[in-house]
Amino acid sequence: MAEYRVTGLSPEVIGELIAEVGPLWHERHQARLTARRRQRAVGAGAKHKLVFVDRLLATLVNLRHGTTHDVLACWFGVDRSTITRAIGEVRPLLAQRGCTVAPAVRLRTLAEVIEHLGTGGQTGIIDGTEIRVRRPAAGRKDRDTFISGKTKQNAVKTMVVTDVEGRVLFCSPVRPGSCADITQARQLGLAQLLADGPFLEILADAGYQGMGAQTGGRVVTPPHRKFKKNAPSWYEERHEQQRKAHSSRRIRVEHGIAHLKNWRALARHLGRREHMSDIVQAVAGLLSHQQTAVLARGHRA
Structure with a gap:
């Protein structure tokens, strides 16, 4: 066992x-x-x-x-x-243990994550991920709030923060699947924490466009498309290069999410939705502890 x-x-x-x-x-x-x-x-x-x-x-x-x-x-x-x-x-x-980033250092809140990244001059990466859950019973008022606009399935959503190596630093409590990524980030106070905290760079996908202006450019998203129709060929090539360059920088968060989803409790949950926040944060803490132990063994070797 x-x-x-x-x-x-x-x-x-x-x-x-x-x-x-x-x-x-x-x-x-x-x-x-x-x-x-x-x-x-x-x-x-x-x-x-x-x-x-x-x-x-x-x-x-x-x-x-x-x-x-x-x-x-x-x-x-x-x-x-x-x-x-x-x-x-x-x-x-x-x-309750939080995510382990060093043998004696734990990150339990988003504010601690921002402080940790800012102190070390590191870049953070954020993304939202969805976990399928059971549909609420017929007749409940919140039955439609769990339907994801992306997958059209009943789900809950959590915001994941990793470093540039893909190490999980934070997983937020879950929200219903109908909640947009940027809305969840605002509800967690990310914009205020970045505006009031140290200067650091947070990479995000197009779902967080608009937060860059609110945080003084601390949240970096893919470039906006200026031409919707009849774009010049030079612009198409340049826009594609910029988009791929940004995607290659933030791909590590996708790897971190993939490691989280290796824990089957986060692939699809058939139990009570009320337990999902504890499940997500427990798995994040366990995964980060194992990742830190592996890195420590590598340094000793």
């Missing part, structure tokens, strides 16, 4: 997760036990059949491969409700 092909993480990273998340889970568990009136002392009664390490592994396999709770219950020899409760306890703890 702890193999890389099963969890997507190396044994070293899993060991670090156990050491970091285990005490947090134990603390929350003890707080729940002492928060209510009891007839027996804390620690009395039946013991957990599913220890924390198994709870963490079950959560990782669920996120990596989208394995159903029924299958995980058979693997670990417990009831399905035990797996559901275990994943519901561990997943928020993973989501």
Whole structure:
């Protein structure tokens, strides 16, 4: 169960997760036990059949491969409700960790990401990605808000920020699929953070055109097309060169999104939509932790 092909993480990273998340889970568990009136002392009664390490592994396999709770219950020899409760306890703890950019540095908010990029003089890349979800039940008022204008399917959307190497730095909480990329960025306060923060360059696609003027040129998008009809041949060639040059610079964010989608929980989600923000941020944190560990091993070698 702890193999890389099963969890997507190396044994070293899993060991670090156990050491970091285990005490947090134990603390929350003890707080729940002492928060209510009891007839027996804390620690009395039946013991957990599913220890924390198994709870963490079950959560990782669920996120990596989208394995159903029924299958995980058979693997670990417990009831399905035990797996559901275990994943519901561990997943928020993973989501709160943030993205790892160094062994002792975590980025949890968009403001911290902008400060990190500005301090290091780095270029950031942003893009929105969609995750298919179940359609809301008939009769609900928000049934049409999840329909994506791009794919015409029910989806939620998250904004991904990477560096020029494609390392994931931030994944935002999800929004319904009908929300435009630039609207989501504005709601996250990206324009204000860039206008008030250090000068840095953020590469984006055409979905963010208009933010460059709001941020003093910090958001760089593909060049506008000045001629809609009857464009001179020299302009067509020049515009195509500029567009390809910009695309080649921001292609790394597509690689980062592809690594995120390797976790099957982000390919298509068949569970509750309310859990999607935690799922996205938990996967982003796990992936960035593994990427940082691989880079650290490469530097040591």
